[in-house]
Each structure stands twice: as C-alpha cells, then as structure tokens.
Amino acid sequence: MSIVGKHIVITGGTSGIGLELVKQLYDGNEISVIGRPSPRLQDLSARFERLTIIEADLADQQAVEMAADQLIKSGKRIDVLINNAAVQFTPHFLSDDFRYETIRREIDVNLTSICTLIYLLMPSLLQKEPTLILNINSGLGLVPKTSSAIYCATKGGLNLFSQSLRHQLEDTNIDVKQAFLPLVDTAMTQGRGSAKISPQEAAAAIIRGMAKKGATIDIGKVKLLRLIQRLSPSLAQRIMKAS
C-alpha cells in the first residue's frame, strides 16, 4: 500500500516511535492520534496543527469505547490503524517493588485495548479501499526475556492475535501486519540495554515495511533472532533469557 493521502490513526503518538511515526507520516497524510490526556499530548497538538487528537487512556475500557465512537462519528474512512501505544513494567515477580496492580494495566494497554479498538473500529476499517492494521510488536513477542514477564506475555499474545485476525480478515479489504522491533532508544528502554537503534530509524523501517507485501516487518536484529529461533529454538531462548 502506498502511504500517501491516507487517514492514519496512531495510538500513543506522544513519544518514542509513535512520535517519530507522526513526524514522518504527517506530510501528505491526515493523522489522528489516540493518546491519554497529558501536557505531552497538548504539546503534540500544538506542534502539528492538522493533527486530530482523540483523548483516551487505553487502560480504560470506557475511554477506548468513546475514542472509537468519536472516530466512527467523524464519518472518515480509516486507511491505516497503527497500534503503537504500550507500557513495560520491569520489576520481577519476586522484587519488593513489584506491584500486582500493574498486571491488569499492562495487559489492558498492550493487548485488550488493541483487540477492543479493532473490533469497535470495524465499520470504519471495512471498506472497498485497501486498509491496513499495523500492530507494533517486539522481538520479545517471539522469544521472552527474564524481566518484564507481563510485557512479554502481551507481545506474545499480540503476535498470535494478529496472525489469527489476519486469517479472519483475509477475504476483506483489511491487511493485518506486525512490525517486530529490536531495542529502540526511547523512554521505554531508558537506562537499560545497549546497541539500540534510534526511534527515527525504527519509524522509517516501519513505514518502508508498510508499503510492502507480507504479514511481518522484521527490523534490525529481529531478523537474526527469527533465524536463530528457526535453527535452534533453545539457543534463541538462552540468548533472550540473558538479555
């Protein structure tokens, strides 16, 4: 699909990869951002004047419903839905600072809201014209690391959900893709990891992949991870366990 002249809906465009996607897709497209109310969201709105801002905390089911309703009522076709927003809480289950209240929030933002939003936006997605649902995933959706067990579970779940949804929608106008990212230098990975790619590189690779055919966009080291996983699943497990 050529990514010009499209109406693109992006969740979480206020920082990191989402912000870069907004910057790189803004010229020549119409962008709507679904984000939780915050000064960062206000800044985004002030910086990109043609942007449509839809306020929603994606951990809140009612807010997700209201965001979808707002988009449907606008009457605009959605050409591309990019499910980008996510959170990652890092404490181990046995750490003193592990807060079990975060379990539900992490699952709701990273997985439940995506499934719900896609379902509720179907009337704007099911059209005659080609439409793309792009779910932003991670190498951790293929092979888990030791920390961030809930995050890994949500990304693994997103991987299977996306594959199944792609099957369900194969006779429609809707293409379902996933972008699998390596470590990217954003707020999410601040203070940990090395050899990260920049959010600019990540967003550019995602956009290049959107224009191509295929169910997955593997970026950077994810290509190597997928190869190792195919040749030796246990080696892939060992590498990621230590990451």
Ligand SMILES: NC(=O)c1ccc[n+]([C@@H]2O[C@H](COP(=O)([O-])OP(=O)(O)OC[C@H]3O[C@@H](n4cnc5c(N)ncnc54)[C@H](OP(=O)(O)O)[C@@H]3O)[C@@H](O)[C@H]2O)c1
């Ligand atoms: N960074 C990496 O190494 C990496 C690697 C693989 C995959 N990914 C994936 O890439 C995507 C973007 O991550 P990032 O690294 O760019 O992270 P980031 O800089 O922390 O950005 C996360 C975005 O999600 C939004 N968000 C968080 N909770 C929200 C909520 N409850 N409701 C609405 N929006 C919410 C944030 O908005 P606020 O301004 O409200 O916080 C922000 O715009 C995620 O899906 C992540 O899993 C990242």
